[in-house]
Amino acid sequence: MYISITKTTHPGTLLPSDQLGFGIHYTDHMFIMDYSDEKGWYDPRIVPFQNISLxxxxxxxxxxxxxxxxxxxxxRPDGEVQLFRPWDNMERMKNSAIRLGLPVVPPEDALEAVKALVKVDERWVPSDPGTSLYIRPFLYGTxxxxGLHGVHTAQFIIILSPVGSYFDNGMEPVKIIVxxxxxxxxxxxxxxxxxxxxxxxxxxAGERAFANGYSQVLWLDGVEHKYVEEGGGMNVVFKINGRIITPMLTGSILPGVTRRSCLQLFEDWGMPVEERLISVDELFEAAANGTLEEAMCVGTAAVICPIGELTYEGKAYTINNFQTGPLAQKLYDTLTGIQWGTQPDPHGWTCKV
Amino acid sequence: MYISITKTTHPGTLLPSDQLGFGIHYTDHMFIMDYSDEKGWYDPRIVPFQNISLxxxxxxxxxxxxxxxxxxxxxRPDGEVQLFRPWDNMERMKNSAIRLGLPVVPPEDALEAVKALVKVDERWVPSDPGTSLYIRPFLYGTxxxxGLHGVHTAQFIIILSPVGSYFDNGMEPVKIIVxxxxxxxxxxxxxxxxxxxxxxxxxxAGERAFANGYSQVLWLDGVEHKYVEEGGGMNVVFKINGRIITPMLTGSILPGVTRRSCLQLFEDWGMPVEERLISVDELFEAAANGTLEEAMCVGTAAVICPIGELTYEGKAYTINNFQTGPLAQKLYDTLTGIQWGTQPDPHGWTCKV
Structure with missing residues (x-):
């Protein structure tokens, strides 16, 4: 794929890490590619970051x-820049596009575009601990x-946002409401x-939870309102009475890349995992009788986010004394170690840009 | 509400009715209004039809x-232009915005904007039989x-599209697949x-159905995959063994304005209606034993669209010999008579622009 590059004449100023936040500031450039049924994907280009006109x-x-x-x-500590399991994201984007009836961006082209754009804007990849460059590929019909007639023209765009550490002082447990x-x-x-x-x-629901002091919601299944599915934009993992449990992928749950990585690490560590339905009743019984040892959200933005308090139907339960548990800590240290290149990468999850 | 108006310097050329189609051509102007949490809704304006830049x-x-x-x-035959139950649409847009956590456009302001825009582009309202000016108000977060943080800035836009008659030769029954x-x-x-x-x-699903020769799908409920909900963008009404049945509004069905109007007409005509759950088994049993006398989709675009053939799990059933039935015809004649001002409007559903 030949990607044309038009550099900005007004490069932006890098911000200090503590002013980055998440998904607020953008880099100098963006990637755009157009689609029509007749031409397929065409005109892949990197251009100065700019508004979309539709x-x-x-x-x-x-x-x-x-x-x-x-x-x-x-x-990485050696100054190089690397991605974490980008193949999985591009493959998932393909599956998402198929479900929505949108044209599929070939995963290898999408990855090539990500790498090319990150290379052009490499100076925007921050280096302070916990910081990174968030990459947002997106695809939409134009x-x-x-009339309801399907999607026959589309655009694929990638934008980049330097992001700060999700936690200011190590991991901080959060409050979540069902x-x-x-x-x-x-x-x-x-x-x-x-x-x-x-x-x-x-x-x-997310806004309602936030207004009431919770960081996010915990979703139940839509059929019986009984089984735990995922957090507000992150998957969930529980440790109950020594057993590690995560909701199985029933078709209504996002197959998270961080979730999949956690499952592999559990296997590496010889820790069996139960991927199954877990009812909210089972979860809160465990919370009530003290066997819910740890609960956490797992996702790209925060990596691991310990749940310190869970609320359901007006009752709040504290988990692990509102402290980060050893399992959350181990997952966080291992995953972030691989992601930032300070630990070995035995599964070949990273790739340099 | 003071709406500023900037007229186009390049007015478009009106198309003959038979070249209009549905939602393909747009008028000279559009309405835009902005929102922020700080300012509320501000700067309502009518401007030349143009791209959105975001x-x-x-x-x-x-x-x-x-x-x-x-x-x-x-x-109308007297040359004036009228709307059909626009209050219902503006009220529904309010409810939709609430569900999505978007800022609400006060329904009276939205209606005022619709009227002002239609007035500016009145020459675009076609007059041939079956033609009309489709009005598309829409509202989105900007x-x-x-980060997932709710919607704090938004835009409300209205565009207009002159549309042809949905049917070339009176109503034409369509094929639908479950x-x-x-x-x-x-x-x-x-x-x-x-x-x-x-x-x-x-x-x-809509594209798949279309590719296989069906005009649209018939949706089942998401819990049991058992109860009929609605067509692909239209509500449905059945006549089985003399009884009129339409799926009840369970919360997952769009509360259509045309659906509501049909229910009122049935009441006017002394015809009892069963608003209830109707299973796909009941429907196809009726189709098989010949008691499914009529089936139709009802919605703003086509008004009434008779279903001539229904397919479920590979079996196709013809309904009413693939002819428009008397109930569909009576609904169509009455509704279009009120909408185009050729019949009395006993319920005050229309309002002049």
Missing amino acids: SPAACVFHYGAEVFEGLKAYR DAKL ETEDVRAIRGGTGEAKCGGNYGASNR | SPAACVFHYGAEVFEGLKAYR DAKL ETEDVRAIRGGTGEAKCGGNYGASNR
Whole structure:
């Protein structure tokens, strides 16, 4: 794939790490590629970061024709920049596009584009501990017709955002509330795709939780409102009475790259994992009788986020004395060690840009 | 509300009715209004129809922060232009926005904006039989932050599209297939909101049906895959053994304005209606034993669309000899008579622009 490059004439100023935040500032450039049924994918280009200009009738504004990915580039101690399991993200974007009826970006082209863009904006990859360059590939339909007729023209874009450490002082346990009114997803729907609709459906509950002092919600399944599915944008892992349990991928749960990595690490460590349905009753019985030793959210943004307090139907339970547990700590240290290149990478999860 | 108006210097050329199609051509102007948490809704304006320019990080591209409406302006025989139950659309847009956590456009302001825009572009309202001006109000989040943090800035836009008659030669029955793999919506989700995510989830099945010669799908409920919910973008009404049945609004079905209007007409005509769960088994048993007298989709675009053939799990059943039935015809004649102002409007459903 030949990617044309137009460099900005007004390069931006790098910010100190403690002012980065998450997904607020963007780098100098972006990647764009267009699609039509006739031409396929065409005109891959890196251009200065700029607004998107679309017809107000474009189907991305009306019919939720949009999927995205999230991954990071990390600055290694030797100064080089590496990605973490980017193949998995590009493969998932393919699956998301298929579910939504959007044209598929060949995963190898998507990865090539990510690497090319990160290379052009490499100076934006921060190096302070815990910082990284968040990479947001996204794909949407642009057909300017209001009839329901499928997606025949599209755009694939990648933007980059230097991000600070998710936690200011090491990992900090968070409060989470089980959502009992709104439903995020259902098997047969789009729950396992990374698409806008899932987040549109989640937004109200997330905001309600946030306004009440919780960092995010814990979603239940949409059929019986009984089984734990995932957090607000992250998968979940529990340790109950010595057993490690994570909700199985039923079709309505996002197959997270961090989740998959945790499962591999458990295997490496000889720790059996139960990937199965886990009911909210089982979880809260364990919380009540003290056998819920650890609970955590796992995802690209925070890596591992210990859950210090879980609330369900008005009852709050503290987990592990609101402390980061040893399992969360070990996962965090190992994963971040591999991601930032300070530990060996036995599974070949990283690749240099 | 003071709406500033900037007229185009390049007015477009009107097309003959038979070249209009649906939602392909747009008028000279559009309405835009901005929102921020600090300012509320501000700067309502009518401007020349133009592209939207947004940051690539805007949450409408990533997190499905979008709702819309669809209604029409009709040219009366006396030359005046009228709307059909626009209050219902503006009220539903409010409910959709609440579900998605988007800022609410006050319904009276939204209606005022619709009227002002239609007035400016009144010459675009076609007058040939069956033609109308389709009105598409839509509302989306513009926050250019990738963190999940709610919607704090937004835009409300209205565009207009002159549309031809949905049917070339009176009503034409269509073929419909029951979708058994993908799920559109679930109670607690966003099925009763008019939002992008529902359509994103529906797109693949709709395209698959279309490619196989069906005009659209018939959706089943997401929990048991057992109860009929709605067509691909339209509600459904059945007549079985003399009884009129329509799926009840369970929370995952769009509360259609045309559906509501049909229910009122049935009441006017002294015809009892059963608003209840109707299983796909009941429906196909009726189709098999010949008691399914009529089936139809009802919605703003086509008004009434008779279903001539229904397919489920590979079996196709012809309904009413693939002819438009008397109930469909009576609904169509009455509704279109009121909409185009050729019949009395006893319920005050229309309002002049």
